[in-house]
Structure formats: structure tokens, C-alpha cells
Amino acid sequence: MRLRCRGAYIFLLLGMLGLCDGAEARLSYTSQQTDKGTHYLVVRGAFDLTDNIQDFVTAVRASGATVIFFNSTGGNVKKAMELGRAIRLLKMTTVQLRGDECASACSLAFLGGIERYAQPGSIGVHKSSFADTSGLTVEEAVSTVQQLTAEVMTYIMEMGVDPALLTLALQYDSNDIRYLSGSEMLKLRVAMNFPTAETAQPQQSLMPSPAPSPTLPPAPQAYAPTGNPTVTSLTQPMEAPPEPSLLIPPAQSGRVQHPKGSVTLKAGPAGSSRTITQVANGAAVTILADTEKWFKVSVVGKVGYLHHSWVWVTQFEAAPFGTAFVQVKSFDNLSETRDYIRNSTLPLSAYLATNGWFAITLDRTFTDGQFAARLTDELKQSKAVPDDSMATYGNAFVRKVCCSR
Numbered sequence: 001m002r003l004r005c006r007g008a009y010i011f012l013l014l015g016m017l018g019l020c021d022g023a024e025a026r027l028s029y030t031s032q033q034t035d036k037g038t039h040y041l042v043v044r045g046a047f048d049l050t051d052n053i054q055d056f057v058t059a060v061r062a063s064g065a066t067v068i069f070f071n072s073t074g075g076n077v078k079k080a081m082e083l084g085r086a087i088r089l090l091k092m093t094t095v096q097l098r099g100d101e102c103a104s105a106c107s108l109a110f111l112g113g114i115e116r117y118a119q120p121g122s123i124g125v126h127k128s129s130f131a132d133t134s135g136l137t138v139e140e141a142v143s144t145v146q147q148l149t150a151e152v153m154t155y156i157m158e159m160g161v162d163p164a165l166l167t168l169a170l171q172y173d174s175n176d177i178r179y180l181s182g183s184e185m186l187k188l189r190v191a192m193n194f195p196t197a198e199t200a201q202p203q204q205s206l207m208p209s210p211a212p213s214p215t216l217p218p219a220p221q222a223y224a225p226t227g228n229p230t231v232t233s234l235t236q237p238m239e240a241p242p243e244p245s246l247l248i249p250p251a252q253s254g255r256v257q258h259p260k261g262s263v264t265l266k267a268g269p270a271g272s273s274r275t276i277t278q279v280a281n282g283a284a285v286t287i288l289a290d291t292e293k294w295f296k297v298s299v300v301g302k303v304g305y306l307h308h309s310w311v312w313v314t315q316f317e318a319a320p321f322g323t324a325f326v327q328v329k330s331f332d333n334l335s336e337t338r339d340y341i342r343n344s345t346l347p348l349s350a351y352l353a354t355n356g357w358f359a360i361t362l363d364r365t366f367t368d369g370q371f372a373a374r375l376t377d378e379l380k381q382s383k384a385v386p387d388d389s390m391a392t393y394g395n396a397f398v399r400k401v402c403c404s405r
Helices: 053-063 077-089 105-110 138-158 164-169 182-187 230-234 334-342 369-381
Strands: 010-013 028-033 039-044 067-071 093-096 115-118 127-130 253-256 262-266 275-280 284-290 294-299 302-307 311-313 325-331 348-353 358-362 390-392 397-402
Touching (some): 067 105, 077 138, 105 138, 262 294, 325 334, 334 348, 334 397, 358 397
Parallel strands (some): 039 067, 067 093, 093 115
Antiparallel strands (some): 010 127, 253 284, 262 302, 284 294, 294 302, 325 390, 348 358
């Protein structure tokens, strides 16, 4: 079935590809200077797929600018992310005042700043519509949505921002804008607020006081790895949390859960054993015994063996049935696990596994296993996660034990 009606919208996070704001002028870059001599660049207009980001780089080098301001209602998301990555490579600061506009795709470009400062209510997000779906089948349109959403999520995590920003944005339709409060920007690691009313006041040039930047709390080294945006320095050292429980409860019942949709019930605790029958996802399982890697089970009226990784266990606390994870690393001790997470630019969590190891995953779970797999591929291609990272249902995860941030 093909989507013929231009009014049949496929909603994409933050205006992916086809934001309907073509009336606004394309990007322009205006060099200005504060009263104290700091050079800055104002990015104005809508992001367009044909914009040449090299023009931005040239403008930065010609002006000597170190700070970027925005006045943009959005546009093409891929181009906004390209500009954001250029800002990151140039190690520039991004600043947003409430008197100017930075919404939709512009919010992604803003995230490129090594340091990010924003007044409450100055950054707007929503889900926007890809209106022209002519020539696409439903399956092609859905695939496009998933691929682009994965690209945006990869970018957001690459910039050191909490992927929960996507979840928030998806709650608001394309004809609505959700402006982030100061506390939300801090929590999601989008930006720092200006710390005082005085530093938030614009100068005669309508810009805040330039260098030095507003006084901010010193960054605790353990939470500010090289290259990570300074916004993460807002995470203050906290008292050590209580040690998590490392007890693994006996597995007694559960349900079949496998990416392929079904598993083979084996006559013995080995993959080479004779197949008794095929069992579909969701089938109720009674666990009769637990060997090292296999459960002896009763399922669909038969008794046989299922691998630990094929069964979601009711007694485990990691996540509800149907939840997918992106696993990036594992360690055999909690100390290395914590160190890895705290020195990562990505938001991560750790789960105790049935083998006694600790599985490190993205600090977000997914209800769509295929999307989790696509996201994993995107993250690996961008070198944001190790090459052996994988999407998994996490059937062997017992409970979350560490470090989400």
C-alpha cells in the first residue's frame, strides 16, 4: 500500500527531514561583537538540506567567533545535526536567550556546544511531520522513521545529552512547541542556566556578558571525561549509594522471549540435543530445574530444556516482558563496571546477570526490539559504542545495580 495523500503524516522526532516551514529564509551567519570585545556568530533562518555547512566554518574562522547564538524555528534535522557536529569540532560554546527562537531542529544544532548556556524557556522541542509521503509504501515510511529516529538518538547521546529528551519531544505534536524549563535542561543535560539574574541580563548588543563565561560550579573530574560537554559538570559528587543486592533469586516461572519469535525445546541441556518442538514467544514456562546455562522446563504440555537467554523470568526485576536493551559492555566486577559508566559520554546503566557478571547497557530500554537493533547499528557505525555491542532482550538480567545518570 502506498501513501498517496500529502496530508497523511508520518511523525518524526524534532522535524526529521521534511519540516513544513519552508517559508523561512535559509541559514545565514552574522558576525557580531560584544561591548567587551568577544566575537560571536548568530545563526539565523531555517535549516535546509542544501545548506553548505562549510560556509558556517568559513564564517567562524573569518570572524574569530567562539560563541554561537541561534534565531531559528527549525528545518532539516540532518542538516541541523551536521551543523551541531561542526560546532563540536570547532569547540565552540552555544548560548540561547529567551528573546530569540531556537526550536525544533535548531535544538539539535544547539546541542553541539562544548559548553551550553540557555535561559529557561529558550529551547523548544516537539515531534514534527514529514508531510510528503508520496511514492513510499507504508513499510518504507515506517523504516524511514525508525532509521532517522535512530540517527537522532545516536546524535543526542553523542553530544552527551540524556536520550529522555526524545521521549519528551514525542509528546508534543508538530503544531505545538514544548519549551524546556531550567530544571529540565539541567536534568537532561541540554544546557546550564545562567546562574544569576545579573548574568542573564543582555547587554546593549542583546547578548549576555561575554568572556569570562558565567561562573559555574567546578566540574568533578570523575564525571567530566575529556571532550564531554561542560554541562555534565553540574552532576555534583554524591554520597556513595548503598551496595546493591547481588543475590540471584531462584527462577521458577517465566515466558519464552527471543528476537526470532520462537525457540526450540531441546531434549537435553545442549544446543546439539534433539529438538522436541518449536515454542512461540509468550508461551508460559514453568521452570523445574536450573543447570549452568539451561533451564529444565515444562512448556506447551511438554518437558525439555530452554537456554537461559531464551526465557524471561518472572522472579527477575530487570524489566517487564517485551523490553529490549542495547548492551555495550560487561565486566566480572562492580568496580570496573562503575568506572566504565562514570567515564562514558553516554548515559549508561548496569545489570546483574545470571552468570554473576555485570552487563552495561544504554540507560534507556525499548519496547521495539527491531528499533533497538537498528539503533545499535547506528551507534556502532558512529563509533559511539564498541563494535561487539548488541541489542538484546536481557532475559539473563536479574536487576539494575549501578550508576544510571
